[in-house]
Amino acid sequence: MANPTTNYGFVLPTATDLVTDLPADFDVALQGVDTRLKALQPGTTLGDLAYSSATANTNTRLAIGSTGNVLTVSGGVPTWSAPAGGGKLLQLVNNTYATNFATSSTSYVDTGMSTTITPTSATSKIFVIYNGNHRVSTAGGAVNLRIMRGATQIKLYNAQLYTGTNPERGEVTLTWLDSPATTSATTYKIQMCNDVANSIEAQLNNEASVLTLMEIGA
């Protein structure tokens, strides 16, 4: 056997060592073995795994994941993560808002209807469904609506309701499939404006609007 050993460099006693030196020699050799074994088996907890690190002969501890996690690769190393949904519904968040809102603004303003979701994966898609009761009261007016993700417009719907001379009211339903690419809490909201500076309304007569968010696995 080579001395030091070929792979891990353990220093062994030699044929010329004095017998009285053997305890100290074995102490050095076995301490080297002990240190190396710990570097190769860094686990400390039931279920821990070890994988090769960038440092030779040294493994990295991967603590056990959570129930249901699967082993994936991120940044070139293994990591535990929630399983991909594969097109399945991962979660649904539903919110209602029933406070009458009116505006004469020709620039988009919040209607008060918002819902927040925290995606479980950055690759998930969010299916947005909005239903609300709206009215436009004056000639030439129009209820223009848009879906916002935070401060970003993700879908614009022009003139969902339009009036010539008589007030128009009705249920409006909007849908959109969004890709927020985040696992942070994300707020979607509805904004509206008029074409002319006259009143348009949402949550008419305090009837509830509904904004539903569905996380769809990638």
Added chain:
Amino acid sequence: MNNSEIVKALADIRPNAEWALTGDTLEGLDWLDTKQKKPTSEEINAAIANPLPVVEPTVEQKLASVGLSVADLKVALGL
């Protein structure tokens, strides 16, 4: 006081002004217009107490809203 009454009052005393109103009280009024001054609570309450009459659209306006004119109507009726 409710949302519709406030909306009508705002239209009466500040026509074509831009604002947003949440709920049924003046606390929910967000004044957006930069050309017209925000009315006081007293002005709005007075306008609610004495609303201007609603102007009904004329026949011509009603026809125009569906893309027709009086002449179109006469032709359709054989007049």
